Amino acid sequence: MDSVGQISKKSRMICVPIMGESVEQILNAMHQAKSLGADAVEIRLDCIDKLQFEPKRDLKLLIGNKPLPVVVVYRPIWEGGLYKGDEEARLQALFLAKDLGADYIELELKIASDFMKEYKLSQHSGSKIIVSCCVDNLRTLQEDPTHLVAKLQSSGADIIKFVLGAVNITDIAKVFDLYSHCQVPLIAYGTGERGLISQFLSFKYGGIFAYGSIEGNAIPGLPTVDSLRKVYKIENINANTQVFGLISKPVSHSKGPLLHNPTLRHMGYNGIYIPMFVDDLKDFFSVYSSADFLGFSVGIPYKEAVIDFCDEVHPLARSIGAVNTIIRRRNDGKLVGYNTDSEAAISAIEDALKAQGCTKGETLLHEKLFVLVGAGGAGRALAFGAKTKGARVVVFDIDFDRAKSLADAVSGKAFRFEDLVSFEPEKGAILSNATPLGMHPNMDRIPVPKESLKDYELVFDAVYTPRKTRLLKEAEAAGAIIVSGVEMFLRQAAAQFNLFTGLKAPEEFMRGIILEKF
Missing domain, CATH: 3.40.50.720 (NAD(P)-binding Rossmann-like Domain)
Known part of the structure; x- marks a missing residue:
């Protein structure tokens, strides 16, 4: 990991957003995040009880006792935050955080240029400036997201950040596309369960942050830090990582990632298996059509309907009328459906x-x-x-x-x-x-x-x-x-692994994972 002072597009950090209502809660959460393997924390000052928050006292405590690099965010209500007070007081608190040694402070695009000019931030060193833009959804956005990225870059930020309210998993493909239009380090993700894949695949596309929550304080749309580190091991992901995943609605119940990810690593295969909350099969397959997305498990409620989106269907699956496994054939890119159930x-x-x-x-x-x-x-x-x-x-x-x-x-x-x-x-x-x-x-x-x-x-x-x-x-x-369905799950997963990778599934290794994890 690069140091804060050397932040670059090659930096990779797992960051935990902390939204405690008191300084004590935030301090405890910061230490918990560190113990779980987080690289940084993002503290939301607007979530602190406004009657208790005293910027000079509390920022000194928070920044002076931080166990990890800290991003200070004080999000106003007009950008989806909770702060409703005086704007000047908010900006002064952010400048104070910088003065006290915050590693990063986050500014909204709307005010970033004026803020940096007024406070002459270019004359200071230390804290890095993140300039952000939060978009409710792509359908109400009046301009192309790449134009917003250009505006964010022109603000003079050290890092830019684009957050999208994900209405459909296909929105996240546009988020991934932003990395190719960016010359400075970028944080980009979609919120909610449909945006979950943006955290798992952030490092594949060049993101510098992936966000995770603390177990017991789950944040919708975020995996836990523990799962990012232990199940997905996203620090190993790179541009060549091949993507497999479960197409389902819902997906939160799936144990597939617990089994497939360790098995891929055990076999030395550069791949990741992720949950994919899909609302519309036609949209999904038309958008995620690249060779990077090599195979899919198919869950509730799509095992029958997905046949219509396969270029070819194995005779057994055709006779059954249900597909639970799809591979993208490497030589021609066609989708081939199978039934391993x-x-x-x-x-x-x-x-x-x-x-x-x-x-x-x-x-x-x-x-x-x-x-x-x-x-x-x-x-x-x-x-x-x-x-x-x-x-x-x-x-x-x-x-x-x-x-x-x-x-x-x-x-x-x-x-x-x-x-x-x-x-x-x-x-x-x-x-x-x-x-x-x-x-x-x-x-x-x-x-x-x-x-x-x-x-x-x-x-x-x-x-x-x-x-x-x-x-x-x-x-x-x-x-x-x-x-138990676990036995069926193991056997169909082993058959899927064979189809996904072309390798022979290590069934005893997989059984050991199931006995330990399920």
Whole structure:
């Protein structure tokens, strides 16, 4: 990391925004940030209780006791901050912070030139000036973002900063593009969950700051410092880093980054796997079309719809009607869709039966009643997998037409979701839950009556957060063999890794991560 006095476009720092309401809270948070591995902190003076804040006293305490380089921000309400008071008093407080030795002070573009001229900042040394601009969203912006960057650069700032209210993940591509138009160090990111990728990929595109929050004081749209350091290890990211990620809505539940990122590093592969909150598949694929974005996992609710955006679809995925993995073929850039869920789930179920000494007919599932709850993408993968093993499939779904369509495709039967209450499975049946029921944080619900669980030989739950769902706990208590969605997750992730990288997935290494982290 470059020193503050040598800040350049090659600098890389993880910065923690601190918005404490008191000086004591801010001081504690600064030390906590340092212990977690932060390189700098950004303190928001406008968040301090205005009745308690006394600039001369409090800035001396904050800056005199800082354990890390500090960015001082005093954001007015007209720029999205909380400060409503006298403008001159605000500017004087910022100048005082500079005088006291703040490493950086942040000025809004609107006032930066006048401020630097009035306070003759060019005659001083030490603190670096960050000139910033916050934009609510691109749709209301009256000018091209690159024009704003030009204005920010012309202010005479040491560092410029562009913050965008991200309405769509595609907005972040415009943020990344700004780096190529900038001759001075740039901080640029999008806020909110749709802007999350701007923190993970900041260093890939040339950013000097990536922001992270402190565990327990989460800030929407920011990863934790701990995850940036330990899961993503973003200090290793460079311009050649290839990007993989989960396309889903929501994405916060995903454990994929916990598994894929350490595995990529273990195999010496320069890649990163990140969550991508996607609202519109068409927009997403039209914008993120570069060779840098090499592969995607596909989650709820897009496993079926995403087929329309693949140039080619593997025959198994085509027959299932659901894709959970997409790769960008290296030789021609085409998107190819696969389904790694089906084999992963069915092999996990069969291996669990084998482990209990079960054998039957041509396959372990031959002629067994396979009760499937949920006819979405994961459900389709399970239904087709069970059918190929000779099982008799029955499908329940809140959308009866969807259940009927899937049941017809696998020569099974369809029932309405509400019929689960009275459905009596035959002894030795297999139950598979392919709905989000029981997923964190709504962990109390199970898709079938508790009393019916005694009739199932095996219960599988595609949900993997938590590792042992309430459904699995109740099934185990009723005497059934249980299979966690974690096992399916591991197997499909290993198959995805093979497709993403062209390497053989280190399955035992991946299993070790799951046992430790999940």
